[in-house]
Amino acid sequence: MGRGVVLLVVAYAGLLLLGALGLWALEGTPGTPRIPGTPNASEWDLATAFLFVTTLLTTVGYGSVAPLSATGKAFCMAYAVVGVPITMLTLTAAVRRLTVPLVHRPRLYLQARWGYSRRGAAHIHFVFLVGVTSGVLVLLPAAGFYVLEGTWTYLDAVYFCIISLCTIGLGDLVPAEQPGQPLRQLYQVAVAAYLLLGLTGVLLLAQTFHRLAELHGITGVAGGISAPDEAAELLEGTRDEEKPARGGQGGGGIHQWVASVAFLGRDGGHRGGAGGAIKGCPKQVGFTVFTPWFGGGGQGGQ
Numbered sequence: 001m002g003r004g005v006v007l008l009v010v011a012y013a014g015l016l017l018l019g020a021l022g023l024w025a026l027e028g029t030p031g032t033p034r035i036p037g038t039p040n041a042s043e044w045d046l047a048t049a050f051l052f053v054t055t056l057l058t059t060v061g062y063g064s065v066a067p068l069s070a071t072g073k074a075f076c077m078a079y080a081v082v083g084v085p086i087t088m089l090t091l092t093a094a095v096r097r098l099t100v101p102l103v104h105r106p107r108l109y110l111q112a113r114w115g116y117s118r119r120g121a122a123h124i125h126f127v128f129l130v131g132v133t134s135g136v137l138v139l140l141p142a143a144g145f146y147v148l149e150g151t152w153t154y155l156d157a158v159y160f161c162i163i164s165l166c167t168i169g170l171g172d173l174v175p176a177e178q179p180g181q182p183l184r185q186l187y188q189v190a191v192a193a194y195l196l197l198g199l200t201g202v203l204l205l206a207q208t209f210h211r212l213a214e215l216h217g218i219t220g221v222a223g224g225i226s227a228p229d230e231a232a233e234l235l236e237g238t239r240d241e242e243k244p245a246r247g248g249q250g251g252g253g254i255h256q257w258v259a260s261v262a263f264l265g266r267d268g269g270h271r272g273g274a275g276g277a278i279k280g281c282p283k284q285v286g287f288t289v290f291t292p293w294f295g296g297g298g299q300g301g302q
Contacts, residue, residue: 005093012090016192019053019079020046026072047185051176054192057083058199060169064177091196095203102129103208122212133205137198138162145175148187165198 028044052065056076067073103125110121142157149157152173160173176188 005097008090008093012086015083015086016050016053016057019056019083020050022075022079023049023052023067023072026069026075027067045185047188051188051192053079053083054195055169056080057087058195059084059167060164060195061171062169062174063171064174091200091203094200095207098200098204099207102204103211119215122215126208126212129205129208133201137165137201141194141198148181149175149178151178161198164195165202167199 024044024046027049028046048065055061057080067076106128107118107121107125110116110124111118116124138158138161142154142161145157145160146152146154152160156173160175163170163173175191176184181187
């Protein structure tokens, strides 16, 4: 994983901790309940606040915990406005780095070693990835929730995992809410980590499905970019003869918002210009969600 992604992940962990400390300070007064109308509810603690800010920034939002003070509500609004886009950026960057070892290399192996076509390799890889994702992110964690919660059936646990990773968060089942649970605070932090890792896996699966759809001729979503090469040309500034001279300045301003989920990249790595091609990566290595392309201010590739 690149140094930039590692720094981004560390910064994001700091953002979560900062939010948890802020809410703990604002809502953690002794005797303050976590939800309205429950005077006997457990008081806020750091682990509760950490799980809450994780569900807030990932938009899961179970609703079992909520700030009651005016300052706490104002803090949540400002924190969400800043934190949700940063969460999207962090998860997208993580998925982009995981694409090569978990998506492209297995497909290339199937093509080179077993002689599958591009579509055949993509089909087999997608089915395999669905199976691994279901086992690692749903079935196995569900077994853990089933054991730790006690009152949940295994179906309840599977239901919780799927509803959470789809960011629906109905709130009818919430872990670590029973009084007297052993290592309850550690359990809450583990649930927060599970949500972040699980959403990363879901995004990776969604990216793989999108590529599979493109191989069958289904164009991009949102009426924007319809093919990986077209998206790459747009980001690199080569579409509509916008590519600047090698080593020259790019055009000014924000030229385009890529509002679709697109795979970017091509064989041979990087081309010059003011674009955002990813250096040294094989085919289709990018995954962008509402990513701005800035055409100005940077030097072209050398």
